[in-house]
Amino acid sequence: MTVLTRAIAFFLLTVTAGVAAHGRPGRPGPRPGGPPPESWCSPARRSQRKPWQTLTDPQRDDYIRASLCLAEMPARHGIEGAKTLWDELHYAHIAQSAFIHFVGGFLPWHRYFLVAHETLLRGDCGYQGPMPYWDQTNDVSNLRGAAVFDPISGFGGDGVGPDLCIGDGPFVNLTLRFNEDLAFDEPYCLVRNMSECLFQGAAPSFVNDCLGAETYVDAWACLEKSPHISGHWGVGGTMSNTLLSPGDPIFFLHHGWLDRLWWEWQSKDLATRLTEVDGPNIIPTNATGPPPGQRRRRGMDWLRRRGGPPDDSTCPGTPLGGGPGAGLAHGGGTKNKAITDYFNDGGGILTTLNHTLWSAGIIPNATIAEVMDLHGPLVCADYV
Numbered sequence: 001m002t003v004l005t006r007a008i009a010f011f012l013l014t015v016t017a018g019v020a021a022h023g024r025p026g027r028p029g030p031r032p033g034g035p036p037p038e039s040w041c042s043p044a045r046r047s048q049r050k051p052w053q054t055l056t057d058p059q060r061d062d063y064i065r066a067s068l069c070l071a072e073m074p075a076r077h078g079i080e081g082a083k084t085l086w087d088e089l090h091y092a093h094i095a096q097s098a099f100i101h102f103v104g105g106f107l108p109w110h111r112y113f114l115v116a117h118e119t120l121l122r123g124d125c126g127y128q129g130p131m132p133y134w135d136q137t138n139d140v141s142n143l144r145g146a147a148v149f150d151p152i153s154g155f156g157g158d159g160v161g162p163d164l165c166i167g168d169g170p171f172v173n174l175t176l177r178f179n180e181d182l183a184f185d186e187p188y189c190l191v192r193n194m195s196e197c198l199f200q201g202a203a204p205s206f207v208n209d210c211l212g213a214e215t216y217v218d219a220w221a222c223l224e225k226s227p228h229i230s231g232h233w234g235v236g237g238t239m240s241n242t243l244l245s246p247g248d249p250i251f252f253l254h255h256g257w258l259d260r261l262w263w264e265w266q267s268k269d270l271a272t273r274l275t276e277v278d279g280p281n282i283i284p285t286n287a288t289g290p291p292p293g294q295r296r297r298r299g300m301d302w303l304r305r306r307g308g309p310p311d312d313s314t315c316p317g318t319p320l321g322g323g324p325g326a327g328l329a330h331g332g333g334t335k336n337k338a339i340t341d342y343f344n345d346g347g348g349i350l351t352t353l354n355h356t357l358w359s360a361g362i363i364p365n366a367t368i369a370e371v372m373d374l375h376g377p378l379v380c381a382d383y384v
């Protein structure tokens, strides 16, 4: 699809977006009066999630069209400094980075965030196709050649020039606004700095190691390291920044893959794993010790011990954004004190099913319990 036809399609869909209301068939939107019963999510209602590689050209074009639409569509969730819906998604992640990474709620929160993104993509930008994810298995030895980075049918490629702003593809002009401290006075470009070396954690051996984990804490910690961090650092730039990474549209495809792996792990023993969650609910204050009182299940320790690469000591250079947890000292990365007591974990330091998930108002708050089942009414999706 040319830029012109994209622009026309965008215009038409902008005009008709009001008709494409929330709660369209196949998509559970916000529902006044509480969630529908579990049985609501029949197979026919499930949103299909597919590898990007298997989408048809028109589906890819439409997904990119809808993603560009999010970056044009005016903000409407009352977030100070946000101009577009893309900014609002960005904010929702940055504002609570210290509470959604290296904690037990990491996988559930990101599953919930995928729903927030999908809700906007479908409800505001008229996307009706399958939700794509980036199956990285076949791209391990050819990162730059991956279909997702195609300049025509994909998300464009590596950064270029001294600033490493991306040099091609539909998102070359994407403007990001929020900085790590939620300041929004200096818009910036989408940056990438690919490293095949740092990407090696996506290799099947590491993925299989995670899928073989016996407990939630093991599976979470393993997945969060490799393939999660390896995907972020392999793409580099914006993606390698723990706070700012959702500024890159590839973030949602990367996390789609990660979520698929968590679901695959859950599916090996649904009787147990539909309710199994654990781990600290606050990031350890530093990489060497757990928060006070936290004597078991140290998130950071697990991340260090389990999984393979990435490890900046085995790959040349240090990616932008530093190591895991950079800028994420306890309470860092947020100005919003409202979220420091939102966990609803009964005052405990361990993550429970009651833990609140928040998206800065993009979709209603939920609990971890509500996202555990991919076939529950909140997520209602299938990896196919």
Ligand SMILES: *[C@@H]1O[C@H](CO)[C@@H](O)[C@H](O)[C@H]1NC(C)=O
Residues within 6 Å of the ligand: 003, 169, 170, 171, 172, 173
């Ligand atoms: C980016 O902006 C430049 C300058 O306005 C324009 O020529 C180009 O077509 C734009 N590219 C895309 C993909 O929107």
Ligand SMILES: *[C@@H]1O[C@H](CO)[C@@H](O)[C@H](O)[C@H]1NC(C)=O
Residues within 6 Å of the ligand: 285, 286, 287, 288, 289, 290, 291, 292
């Ligand atoms: C890190 O945390 C541990 C345990 O809480 C503490 O003993 C240590 O002093 C901390 N180190 C730094 C550099 O803050």
Ligand SMILES: *[C@@H]1O[C@H](CO)[C@@H](O)[C@H](O)[C@H]1NC(C)=O
Residues within 6 Å of the ligand: 164, 193, 194, 195, 236, 316, 317, 318, 319, 320
């Ligand atoms: C880009 O990545 C390379 C290798 O991974 C690294 O040496 C370099 O410092 C990075 N550039 C920036 C600006 O971070």
Ligand SMILES: *[C@@H]1O[C@H](CO)[C@@H](O)[C@H](O)[C@H]1NC(C)=O
Residues within 6 Å of the ligand: 338, 339, 341, 342, 356, 357, 358, 365
């Ligand atoms: C949702 O969670 C946020 C963050 O804790 C909280 O400030 C807000 O009051 C909650 N909203 C509702 C409707 O409960």
Ligand SMILES: *[C@@H]1O[C@H](CO)[C@@H](O)[C@H](O)[C@H]1NC(C)=O
Residues within 6 Å of the ligand: 345, 346, 352, 353, 354
């Ligand atoms: C969740 O909260 C309910 C009531 O608020 C309580 O009965 C239940 O024990 C809590 N569950 C967990 C896992 O903390």
